[in-house]
Amino acid sequence: MNWNVVSAIFKKEMKSFFGSPMAYIVLSVFLIITGWFFTLNLFKENLAHLRSIFDILPFLLVIYAPAISMRLIAEERKSGTMELLVTMPVRDFDLIFGKFLAAFVLYAVGLAFTLIYALTVIILGNAELGPMFAGYVGLLLCGGVYIAFGVLGSALTENQIVAFILSFLLSGIFAILIFSAMIIPAPFADIVQYLSTTYHFQNIARGVIDSRDVIYFLSLMFLSLLLSSRAIAQRKFL
């Protein structure tokens, strides 16, 4: 991997995130929604914990991640700049990874703001720091996968709406596989559940960062980014 290329793309994407209202709108929406769930707990139920955020966020991310990643490649295709990028002496995967990294950092910045809630909980209640830390690691990993799906959706089309829907569906399916026990017989349900992002997130959020869960998330991310770079190498789109 050529880090000069990755960082050039990363910087360019950050510039266009924060150079337009885009990043601010997305971050505000993210904080309003997470804030609402948090304060609901805190004031209405008088409970100082982050459980509701950890319960809700993995599903919220199914919409949020595609929203921040949908334009990454689709827009380049639409405006023709894709032709410029892929005729540069750079590897497709480096381009994809730089773009992924930019969206991931934007997501991580949003997540960092929610540390205020974590701090509130620590001050008001007697929170266990272990599970809280693990929960954040889980959110980063799970969000990373959805953003990688978002990049894939964006790499497949020049239409941002189509990109959004594709990656929303892909993320959504992986997220709700955990409920497969309701419709699939037990032995199979276990296997299907194991494929679910939510399942692995919950494992981590319990407070144990198991390498199996981490590897699951990282390999999904890698696979999705690899497919994305194959998609732009094909030059065809939906």
Place this chain on the structure above:
Amino acid sequence: MIQIKNLSKHYGKFPAVDDISFDVADGEILGFLGPNGAGKTTTMKVITGYYPPTAGKITVEGIDVEEDSLATRQLIGYLPESNPLYHDLTVYEYLDLIAELRQIPKEKRKERIGQMTEITSITDRLGQVIGQLSKGYRQRVGIAQAMLHDPKILILDEPTIGLDPNQIVEIRSMIKDIGQHKTVILSTHILPEVQATCDRVVVIHEGKLKADSTMEELQRRFSGQPVIDLEIHGEGAEDSEPFSRIHGIESVERLNDPEPNVVLLKLVVTADTDPRADIFRLCVEKNLTLLGMTREIRSLENIFQQLTKLDAAETELEEAAA
């Protein structure tokens, strides 16, 4: 040196480029000519590594475009037809991004950007957002982008499209300057552009190679027979016989008189001769008043039309291509 051997590129079943072969020598400005939809852009996209070829082989400086695309892309500077730019970046930010992607060493980037913006005269626009630039300036930014890493080969797809006449002249002379040190492939459907800038011309039509030669050769091959239109006035002007005896004149035809007492003659001349001086002397000898004499050599427009006409001159064309 670019070698294109039996290149074909199909979009689905449609053959956009069909079995064309030509070479581009070092330091040459090659005009790539053809009507809209002839396959010029597709050919360029295959050379630059944007599309893989359906069949055939392209080597750039001896390196196969398919085998080591990263190496050939490093050798080529490319200005796509649509001149894609990031409209929210400033000119400097944009060129800096390109320099980074081109892996120009950090300490040289500023210098290179400075040089290129000077050549393209956009130094005073460095801080301006690209979206606010006029079309002509955007085109210059595009050309600066293509040349930023000092490539051996420059591929420009319709570089003057959409510019005003002054800008076109400027960009053309710029390309000519650049072409003294680089190999340039320039696509266009504007004929004077080829005449003004190129050493050699390749004509393609409907994906097929129609001609590959120098400008002079092409003109010679297709100029056919020059024709002289002669307007004379005076006693005995009706007698066209003496004109047909002049060396180099094959036939004389009297056209309708344009005005009373004026005779209009059409003289068909053997190629490579110029009997105008003799015609003048004959008129003086016979005491005729010479009102007008024009020699018409078939222009590139005619040649182009002839080359790209569907079937009329088909056999002639195949001769030319061979």
